[in-house]
Amino acid sequence: MDAKSLNHNVFEGDRLRQSVESIARDLDDDLRQAFRSTERWKDAEQTDRLASAALQRAVEGLSATGCWGSGNRGPSQWLWAIAGDWLECGALQWRARSKPRGYAGDFEMLSMIVTREICDHPLGAAFDRYFQAQAAPQAVRNRTKLVGDAIGAYVRQHPTGAIRVVSIGSGPAWDLQRACDQLSPRQRQQLHLILLDLDPAALADASSRLEPQVPGGRLQPIRENLFRLTQPERSRRYLDGADILVCTGLFDYLDDDDAAAMLSRFWQALPAGGRAWVFNFAPHNPSRAYMEWIGNWYLIYRTADQMDRLASRAGIAPHQVQIAAEPSGIDLYWHISKPAA
Ligand SMILES: C[S@@+](CC[C@H](N)C(=O)[O-])C[C@H]1O[C@@H](n2cnc3c(N)ncnc32)[C@H](O)[C@@H]1O
Numbered sequence: 223m224d225a226k227s228l229n230h231n232v233f234e235g236d237r238l239r240q241s242v243e244s245i246a247r248d249l250d251d252d253l254r255q256a257f258r259s260t261e262r263w264k265d266a267e268q269t270d271r272l273a274s275a276a277l278q279r280a281v282e283g284l285s286a287t288g289c290w291g292s293g294n295r296g297p298s299q300w301l302w303a304i305a306g307d308w309l310e311c312g313a314l315q316w317r318a319r320s321k322p323r324g325y326a327g328d329f330e331m332l333s334m335i336v337t338r339e340i341c342d343h344p345l346g347a348a349f350d351r352y353f354q355a356q357a358a359p360q361a362v363r364n365r366t367k368l369v370g371d372a373i374g375a376y377v378r379q380h381p382t383g384a385i386r387v388v389s390i391g392s393g394p395a396w397d398l399q400r401a402c403d404q405l406s407p408r409q410r411q412q413l414h415l416i417l418l419d420l421d422p423a424a425l426a427d428a429s430s431r432l433e434p435q436v437p438g439g440r441l442q443p444i445r446e447n448l449f450r451l452t453q454p455e456r457s458r459r460y461l462d463g464a465d466i467l468v469c470t471g472l473f474d475y476l477d478d479d480d481a482a483a484m485l486s487r488f489w490q491a492l493p494a495g496g497r498a499w500v501f502n503f504a505p506h507n508p509s510r511a512y513m514e515w516i517g518n519w520y521l522i523y524r525t526a527d528q529m530d531r532l533a534s535r536a537g538i539a540p541h542q543v544q545i546a547a548e549p550s551g552i553d554l555y556w557h558i559s560k561p562a563a
Contacts, residue, residue: 232288242297245283246304252276253308253345263344273348274355277512280305285511291520298515309516312349313341318517326519327471329393329424335359336366336396357552358509362471364548365555369468369499370400376466376497377401377409385412388464390488391448391472392417395428398468402435410435417443418451418460448472452483461491467498467558474503474521478532485536485556494563501548501555502529508552526554533558 233241256272263269280301289297302309302319310316314334318326333339340350353359377385389395395417402410413436419425425443432441450456461467467488473481481502488498505523513519524532526545533543533556544557 234289238287238289238297239300241287242284242300243304245280246301248283249276249280249301249305250308252279253305257345263348266344266347269344270348270351273345274352277349277352277516281512281515284515290510290514294514295518295520298518301515308345309349311343311346312353313343313346314339314350314353315516318513318519321518323421323423326513326517327393327474329419329421329427332362332471333394333396333427335362336394338363353512356509356512357550358503358507358513361503361507361548361550361553364550365470365501365553366397367400368548369397369470370404372497372499373398373401373466373468374404377405377412380412380465381409383412384414385465386414386416386463387466387468388416388418388461390418390451390461390467390469390484392419392428392443393421393424393471395432397470398428399431399435402432411440414440415442416460416464417441418446418448419443420445420447448484449480451487452480457487457491461487463493464491465493465496467492467496467500469498469500471501473500474523476522478535482532482535485532485538485558489536489538489542489558489560492558492560494560496560498558499555500558501553504547504552504554506552524554529554529556 253273253276256269256276257263260269260272284301317331323330335354338354340347340354373387387398389398398415402413415432415436417425417428422445425445429441429443444460446456446460451461476484485500488500492498502524503521504525507523529545534540538558542559542561545554546557547554
């Protein structure tokens with residue numbers, strides 16, 4: 223989706239700079255006033271209300287510039303040059319922007335979202351609450367629950383035999399954790415969990431919680447660059463025979479060629495009766511301006527039609543795939559089912 227289809231007015235050049243700087247000065251003024259009226263953030267309720275109103279006003283103004291996508295990376299520096307001292311108090315938005323692990327959606331960020339973490343700084347806590355109330359983090363929590371429940375339901379429907387679950391780009395694997403939490407020790411004995419991620423710290427974090435639930439070598443954390451999964455030998459080794467494949471928060475960073483190649487591998491790896499849940503945020507994500515301007519957090523958004531076309535490019539027949547959404551409707555997913563033999 224290009225910028226012009228999101229907004230009729232697209233500000234550029236000097237007009238864009240003047241507008242962003244004016245929004246930043248208003249934000250700075252609003253927060254200075256709030257600092258005084260809350261007596262240095264002593265009144266937490268008032269801090270929350272004023273900080274979130276100030277930030278919301280700024281985000282709406284930035285959205286109205288019509289400057290979307292990585293094109294606002296440079297202009298966002300004008301905002302941060304003026305209001306950055308305030309903005310960096312918010313642990314979550316500062317983490318997104320400063321990218322301590324190299325990218326915004328790292329496993330610690332995902333964990334903070336799922337566990338609704340809020341920092342201790344009084345203004346920072348107000349910004350964190352604003353962040354956690356956004357539609358996109360709520361969609362992440364929704365999809366975590368949806369996948370956990372889907373795995374739980376699958377295990378209950380298949381009460382005997384091993385069930386192999388592979389999470390691709392597993393991060394902190396809270397979805398698998400949610401599945402384990404709802405299963406009895408006997409049901410958990412059926413599970414064989416394979417976590418694939420490039421980041422060893424993500425694998426260690428997920429394993430520390432999952433290993434006690436799925437002991438005895440039935441949890442395999444594997445460090446792998448997922449782009450290599452498009453090689454037949456790699457995908458055979460890790461994906462083949464998976465009863466369930468889950469992939470959340472990865473396709474938002476893949477271009478169409480990589481996304482189609484990856485989907486095709488998933489499809490080929492699934493045995494008869496296998497299922498896959500693969501997520502991708504849609505362009506109507508209402509948190510987009512906040513994510514981009516404040517956090518420089520850019521996703522590759524896809525509509526349901528675009529996802530349909532990718533499934534067909536991947537060789538998946540229409541009756542074998544359904545495009546659905548988590549309850550908020552902004553994080554879409556391919557639900558792929560291979561017919562039972
Ligand atoms: C946005 S997080 C999503 C984590 C988890 N699936 C969730 O929804 O909570 C994306 C994960 O993919 C991993 N990742 C990104 N690019 C990767 C690559 N090329 N190879 C392997 N893992 C990758 C990151 O390390 C990160 O843990």
